[in-house]
Amino acid sequence: xxxxxxxxxxxxxxxxxxxxxxxxxxxxxxxxxxxxxxxxxxxxxxxxxxxxxxxxxxxxxxxxxxxxxxxxxxxxxxxxxxxxxxxxxxxxxxxxxxxxxxxxxxxxxxxxxxxxxxxxxxxxxxxxxxxxxxxxxxxxxxxxxxxxxxxxx
Numbered sequence: 001x002x003x004x005x006x007x008x009x010x011x012x013x014x015x016x017x018x019x020x021x022x023x024x025x026x027x028x029x030x031x032x033x034x035x036x037x038x039x040x041x042x043x044x045x046x047x048x049x050x051x052x053x054x055x056x057x058x059x060x061x062x063x064x065x066x067x068x069x070x071x072x073x074x075x076x077x078x079x080x081x082x083x084x085x086x087x088x089x090x091x092x093x094x095x096x097x098x099x100x101x102x103x104x105x106x107x108x109x110x111x112x113x114x115x116x117x118x119x120x121x122x123x124x125x126x127x128x129x130x131x132x133x134x135x136x137x138x139x140x141x142x143x144x145x146x147x148x149x150x151x152x153x
Contacts, residue, residue, distance in 0.1 A: 009052060013043035013059075030074040037070060038063030092118070092136050096149060103128040103146075111136075111146055123147040 005012055020036035041062040042055045050058070095113050103109030103120060105127045111120040111134055122128050123137050123145050138145035 006052075009055060010043050010046035013039045013046055013055070017043060030071045030078070031067070033074065034063050034066035034071055037066040090139075092139065092144060095136050097134055097136070097146075099128050099130050099132045099134055099146075102130050108143065111144060118142065118144045120144040120146045 017036045017039035020032050020039060024030070024032040024036065038059040038061075042059040045055050045058050092113060097111045097113035097118075099109060099120075100112040100117055101110035103111075103122050105122070106125050108119050108121055109128065111118050113136070119142065120134075121143060124147065128134060128146070128148060133149045134146035135149050136144050137147050
């Protein structure tokens, strides 16, 4: 088996590149992507018949160059650092959903927004029936404060 891979190093580089891409899906910081790019460049070198030493050197150089040039562009493009960009639970502010479990007066219920079910309370303390369309007006940790949409028209 080792002899086979030593004769077909391009397959080893392909496996490394794919594993790095899979790991990148979990990290999202575009650092592991640079190693996948280095492995892809080394794969091409292996197909051209270069020695293992040359492939490793080229992998190192390509990975470092990717960290220096590709990663900053990817971060700038995909992770825009807009100070006004809402994320996580803050992105729910102003969103509309439907009550999935009755919200009793002064008690908690549940609201479905884009397939996610959130614990919610009524903004004015009044009960809201299941199926009512609501809008998120505030949040306290992961508990949303909602009001019926018809109330603010």
